Amino acid sequence: MTERILTARMEAHPADSHTLARYEATGGYTALRKALGEMSPADVAAEVKASNLRGRGGAGFPTGVKWGFLPEDLRPRYLVVNADESEPGTFKDRILLERDPHQLVEGIALASYALDVHHAFVYVRGEYPKPARRLQRAVDEAYEAGYLGTNILGSGFDLEVTIHLGAGAYICGEETALLNSLEGRRGEPRIKPPFPAVAGLYAKPTIVNNVETISTVPWIVAHGGRAYAAIGPERSCGTRLFSLSGHVNRPGDYEIVMGMTWRDLIFDVGGGIPDGKALKAWIPGGASAPWFVPDEHLDTFVTIDDCAAAGSMLGSGAVVVMDETTDVVAAAHRIVKFFAHESCGQCTPCREGTTWMERILWRILHGEGRPADLDLLLDVADNISPGLRWPPAMTTICPLGPSAVSPITSIMRYFRDEVEAKITRGATVG
Amino acid sequence: MSSPIAHWDPEYQRRAATIVERYPDVRSAVMPLLYLASLHHGHVTEEAMEEVAALTGLTAAQVQSVASFYTMYKRERVGRYLVSVCTSISCFLRGADEVLAAVEGATGVVDGETDDEGLFTVEHVECIGACGGAPALQVNYEFVEGVTPAKAAELCRWLRDARPEVVLGDEMQLLFGGRPSFDPGAPEPEGAIAPVPAFGPYGSARPGTGGGR
Ligand SMILES: Cc1cc2nc3c(=O)[nH]c(=O)nc-3n(C[C@H](O)[C@H](O)[C@H](O)COP(=O)(O)O)c2cc1C
Ligand code: FES
Numbered sequence: 001m002t003e004r005i006l007t008a009r010m011e012a013h014p015a016d017s018h019t020l021a022r023y024e025a026t027g028g029y030t031a032l033r034k035a036l037g038e039m040s041p042a043d044v045a046a047e048v049k050a051s052n053l054r055g056r057g058g059a060g061f062p063t064g065v066k067w068g069f070l071p072e073d074l075r076p077r078y079l080v081v082n083a084d085e086s087e088p089g090t091f092k093d094r095i096l097l098e099r100d101p102h103q104l105v106e107g108i109a110l111a112s113y114a115l116d117v118h119h120a121f122v123y124v125r126g127e128y129p130k131p132a133r134r135l136q137r138a139v140d141e142a143y144e145a146g147y148l149g150t151n152i153l154g155s156g157f158d159l160e161v162t163i164h165l166g167a168g169a170y171i172c173g174e175e176t177a178l179l180n181s182l183e184g185r186r187g188e189p190r191i192k193p194p195f196p197a198v199a200g201l202y203a204k205p206t207i208v209n210n211v212e213t214i215s216t217v218p219w220i221v222a223h224g225g226r227a228y229a230a231i232g233p234e235r236s237c238g239t240r241l242f243s244l245s246g247h248v249n250r251p252g253d254y255e256i257v258m259g260m261t262w263r264d265l266i267f268d269v270g271g272g273i274p275d276g277k278a279l280k281a282w283i284p285g286g287a288s289a290p291w292f293v294p295d296e297h298l299d300t301f302v303t304i305d306d307c308a309a310a311g312s313m314l315g316s317g318a319v320v321v322m323d324e325t326t327d328v329v330a331a332a333h334r335i336v337k338f339f340a341h342e343s344c345g346q347c348t349p350c351r352e353g354t355t356w357m358e359r360i361l362w363r364i365l366h367g368e369g370r371p372a373d374l375d376l377l378l379d380v381a382d383n384i385s386p387g388l389r390w391p392p393a394m395t396t397i398c399p400l401g402p403s404a405v406s407p408i409t410s411i412m413r414y415f416r417d418e419v420e421a422k423i424t425r426g427a428t429v430g
Numbered sequence: 431m432s433s434p435i436a437h438w439d440p441e442y443q444r445r446a447a448t449i450v451e452r453y454p455d456v457r458s459a460v461m462p463l464l465y466l467a468s469l470h471h472g473h474v475t476e477e478a479m480e481e482v483a484a485l486t487g488l489t490a491a492q493v494q495s496v497a498s499f500y501t502m503y504k505r506e507r508v509g510r511y512l513v514s515v516c517t518s519i520s521c522f523l524r525g526a527d528e529v530l531a532a533v534e535g536a537t538g539v540v541d542g543e544t545d546d547e548g549l550f551t552v553e554h555v556e557c558i559g560a561c562g563g564a565p566a567l568q569v570n571y572e573f574v575e576g577v578t579p580a581k582a583a584e585l586c587r588w589l590r591d592a593r594p595e596v597v598l599g600d601e602m603q604l605l606f607g608g609r610p611s612f613d614p615g616a617p618e619p620e621g622a623i624a625p626v627p628a629f630g631p632y633g634s635a636r637p638g639t640g641g642g643r
Pocket of ligand 2: 089090517518521522557559
């Protein structure tokens with residue numbers, strides 16, 4: 001069974017996996033050749049649908065289904081690849097951009113052909129100039145070799161690719177904020193509907209997909225959607241890149257078939273906790289995700305649905321590990337501070353609420369907490385995400401606000417005594 | 431009417447034209463033009479925003495509203511070396527606050543400030559996508575991963591003494607970095623000449639001669 005789809009080339013050819021020569025020498029662009037030569041656009045879309053590929057940007061939405069939402073008769077259509085990657089803990093799109101950019105370029109060409117798109121954009125976060133340079137060189141090489149531009153490989157299919165750099169705003173990873181940003185506006189999320197597939201970039205039908213999602217398309221077209229669907233568990237099929245960080249012996253990006261347990265992922269793949277310390281908690285899918293704890297979740301399966309059932313999400317595949325020495329109030333504060341900083345400010349509950357939650361956590365952390373602060377924290381959180389349920393309800397346009405609630409509900413649920421102890425101790429000291 | 435950037439040198443004028451050409455709608459050129467203008471002026475000055483407005487048919491107020499949304503458009507003076515220390519969760523767990531303190535100590539510049547000489551600007555930033563190589567920082571948006579407080583301080587002193595024309599990620603990583611997020615593979619020939627992301631159309635990327643590998 002294939003276990004390396006996205007990272008096989010960079011593993012085997014570390015010195016030049018990013019070049020056109022190596023890409024072609026290892027089977028690159030044969031899927032594009034096959035698609036343009038023998039397949040209709042609908043055939044390509046059908047393979048992606050059959051693959052059961054679920055989006056790797058966070059929400060896990062089935063890619064083939066999303067592609068099917070484009071209205072039949074509206075043109076032009078756009079494809080926008082989301083390379084904003086800013087969810088704390090996440091660094092998996094970066095490796096794909098730096099180490100195998102042609103895989104993404106071929107995926108863009110295939111997706112564009114399938115979707116009748118003639119201008120595709122890649123929105124790369126501003127702090128990624130090196131990945132953007134690597135991608136631009138690949139795009140330039142692809143134009144030169146006839147894989148992009150006009151009349152690609154003599155097929156009559158034309159495609160332009162533009163790389164656009166962001167400028168330091170996490171919210172631009174949210175697809176409608178991204179589209180506003182790409183239009184030269186403030187990166188504020190739009191109210192949905194309309195969804196981008198109907199009215200996206202310049203109000204035209206637009207598909208937004210993550211870098212990893214699109215990078216998977218060449219393999220799917222080369223080997224067939226059914227072959228992809230056969231890898232791993234049925235509803236979380238295929239391989240996926242996980243970014244491991246925090247208190248783990250071997251942090252890094254790992255491509256794995258979903259379906260192992262968290263124990264396997266943290267202790268086998270990640271090499272366990274440094275210095276023989278005990279595991280205290282981990283974030284399974286980026287800073288937005290509610291935390292998991294060893295007593296309850298080590299044997300939970302690493303699949304999209306199992307994580308959702310256990311009250312969290314695989315999100316962006318970012319696993320942040322915390323050992324027994326971690327001050328959970330400090331960790332939660334750091335995460336809430338991130339969301340307070342990144343709130344776009346449109347919605348009052350998020351703009352005000354994230355700031356208040358940050359301040360309350362700060363004072364608890366610094367021995368100035370008050371007994372009423374616990375209820376106050378939960379009350380503010382409830383104003384952003386009523387009921388504090390999972391998946392979260394929200395009073396906001398986008399899920400950024402509810403994301404800031406995750407660390408708070410997590411520490412209240414699993415470490416309430418530690419939070420209370422900080423307040424009591426603070427009160428006696430102060 | 432003469433071009434709003436008639437006083438720019440021809441190379442910059444050419445870059446502005448190529449940027450505008452890349453988009454179906456000229457308004458989309460606002461963000462890249464803000465980078466280009468900030469390279470030209472040193473940071474996003476009032477004049478820079480007026481020029482971008484004239485190039486895109488927007489008002490200066492509209493451009494300002496865009497520029498003020500994004501943290502990487504610096505509307506105040508920035509040093510030649512912008513040192514951005516990540517203090518988000520994964521870096522925090524691995525000692526980022528101590529790295530920031532060491533950078534402040536070695537440069538004599540506190541978080542958010544620029545020195546009188548205009549050599550250093552120091553800032554703390556949110557996650558930069560180098561969490562596997564935590565704690566991490568960037569100099570002019572080029573990565574240095576797996577640093578320690580001591581190595582980060584050394585890096586700053588080296589920048590002060592060597593004053594590299596081109597800031598190269600590989601070179602800094604080799605001299606001052608530790609474990610990176612992932613094997614970087616091939617060396618990267620280009621780096622940054624200014625505190626603007628070193629990416630083609632802005633002209634802030636330049637091949638360098640530094641150590642690398
Ligand atoms: C606050 C916020 C930030 C997001 N950041 C990213 C991101 O950095 N990269 C990404 O691909 N998707 C991000 N998303 C998800 C996108 O909105 C969108 O669902 C995704 O790009 C679709 O691609 P996919 O279907 O291939 O997963 C974010 C969503 C939210 C609400
Ligand atoms: S948390 Fe520092 S790079 Fe991601």
